[in-house]
Amino acid sequence: MLEYNFVQDEDVDIILNDILESYGYDFTEYSKASIKRRINRLFTLDRFMSFAEFRYRLRSDPDYMHRFIEQVTVTVTEMFRDPQFYKVLREQVLPTLGTYPFIRIWHAGCSTGEEVYSMAILLKEANLYHKALLYATDLNHDVLEKARMGIFPLSQMKQYSENYIQSGGTKDFSEYYTANYDKAKFDEELSRKMIFSTHNLVSDRSFNEFQLILCRNVLIYFDKDLQVKVFNLFEQSLDNLGYLALGSKETIRFSSLTSRFKKLDNEKIWKKIA
Amino acid sequence: MEKDSLKGAIDLLLIAGSAGSLDVLLKVLPAIKSNLSFPIIIVLHRKASYDSSLINLFNTKATLPVVEAEEKDSLQNGKIYVAPSDYHLLVETNRSLSLDYSEKIQYSRPCIDVTFETAAEVYKTRIAAILLSGANSDGSAGLKSIKSYGGITAVQNPQYAEVSYMPQKAIQTAPIDYILNIEEIANFINKLSL
Structure with missing residues (x-):
């Protein structure tokens, strides 16, 4: 205080x-x-x-x-945060992405990587992991080091496991990690297709084309002008018919994207339609 | 303070609480006059993910429109903004709102102090805050900050609060202008309006 x-x-x-x-x-x-x-x-x-x-x-x-x-910079994050959001990814987004020969996903502002590992689990369970690449970026390279390790506090696993089940997961969540003292180390198989790199949304350019970009609870820290710039960066970096996923309180309403993106359900996921 | 001097004294009202304050709000909101001259921000500690039902519940009771606060919202008079669960709600210098997903403070997100302190700095003397029932010391530092900028502070009478700790703690920590029983709260709010 x-x-x-x-x-x-x-x-x-x-x-x-x-x-x-x-x-x-x-x-x-x-x-x-x-x-x-x-x-x-x-x-x-x-x-x-x-x-x-x-x-x-x-x-x-x-x-x-x-x-x-x-x-x-705020680094707080969770696995399967907003389970309903992950359910929509599972049920509506991944089946579409599965029709592509290759899936490139960008986690922009990934922090310590909990969401990237959540996504890897979704891809595994949809049998799409083998043809996916997960790019995870943040401006803070310390958090990327942590993300790379895939080691999270064991005390969080009960909550994450509940989130996972609510997101439509049917496996035993503990199959995905090994507990050691107070830490949970996630299966290296999950991080095999992850690429970690520093990237600053404020100053760096688009570096690839993606079918799905996730940027959750990052834009809330930016003013309107900066949000608009970042939205443009995302638009340039998205394939046609690609998806943009934001945090539960974020929206594209103030940007020029609204006419070219269509919202899915009640979740903060938009599909690029033009 | 003269009772009459309250009229038109503020540009923003904050109401916050924790355990035992929902019932109070459900009694107060229906009695607020429908042409209130300022906006209200409500910060409630609660379990994450029941937001839409809480907003709906408030809307069935309140005389004023109730919305869940969204980031970049500009505060409009006569409208009630509820801090979304699991985010801190901050007030910007241009009187718009922003959200923050940083660590819990006082075991809470939203944290009442964060909203009170950022609002106090922006609205200075033109603000009032009411702290209701609760089992946590959140809000005390916020009220202190409101007072230090010359705003108006009030708490629910701890004697009649479902959980007295929060208003009691505030009385011990900060100068409190008004200690209100439940049935006095709406009247107090209406008197602040033009």
Whole structure:
């Protein structure tokens, strides 16, 4: 809890400009309230005495910049979050993708990879894994290291297993991992077709064409202008009749995509139709 | 504070609570006048994934339209916005809403303090917040923040709250302007309106 706001709006702008200049990371089009809260959290956590000290440290210490990205970007994620969403993927999206000779999927802003492993399980169970490739990207390379390992807290497995069943999964979820102390290591067979790479949605270009792009709970941190840019990037990166999947509270309503995309059911999945 | 001075005093009202506050809201919402001059944001702790039924329930009772808050929504007078479960709800400087899926705070997402603190900073003196029944200390720091910017703070009378901990904790933590019984809450809200 923040007793005080050490870093004010103007200071946030100063810091974000410094970071852009010194490191090339552009957070200037992030939603202000959220990033300001995260910056203040970091300021308090690391016990800075003054804004000047915080600013100096950020500009002069690349390792600290590393920590900034790790702490200020939100990395919270879950396996099979919103089970109903995964059910629609299972029942409506994957059967269509299955008709293609090859399936390329992009998890944009994958964080520690829980959703990528969820998708791998869906593909396995639909017998499509052998012809799929899962590209998983994030701007934070520490989370990608974790994603690559496929090791998640064992304490989460009960929840994930419930989510999995609600998503229409019929197997014993524990078949997919090996428990060791407080960790669950997911079967390496699941990560065999995953490609992890850093990619910054703000500044990097389209790098392939996909049949399905998932970007869930990433756009909520972006302001409208940046959202529009990212939507355009996704449109360029999607095959005709490809699918775009967003988080449960995200929408394409403010973008130019609305006329060329058709929404599926009540879930946040859109199909590119033109 | 003079009772009359409440009229037109605010541009945003926050109502929040946890265990035992749903029943209070179901009593209060039908009694709010239908031409309210400001928007209301409701932040409730609850189990994830019952959102649409909660919004429907509110809509059958409330005099004002109730929607689940969506990111980038601009706040409109006379409309009630409910924080979606499992997201923090923040108020932006341009009086729009944003959502955040970061760690739980006070074991809660949505966290009441997050909404209160970000709203306080934007609305300063032109805001009121009411904290209802609950078993958690969330909301106390938020009320403190509202008060420090000169806003109006109120809690449900803990004596009659189903779970007294939350309003009691707030009384101990922050300067509270009004301690209200359930039947006084709607009247208090209506008096704040133009």
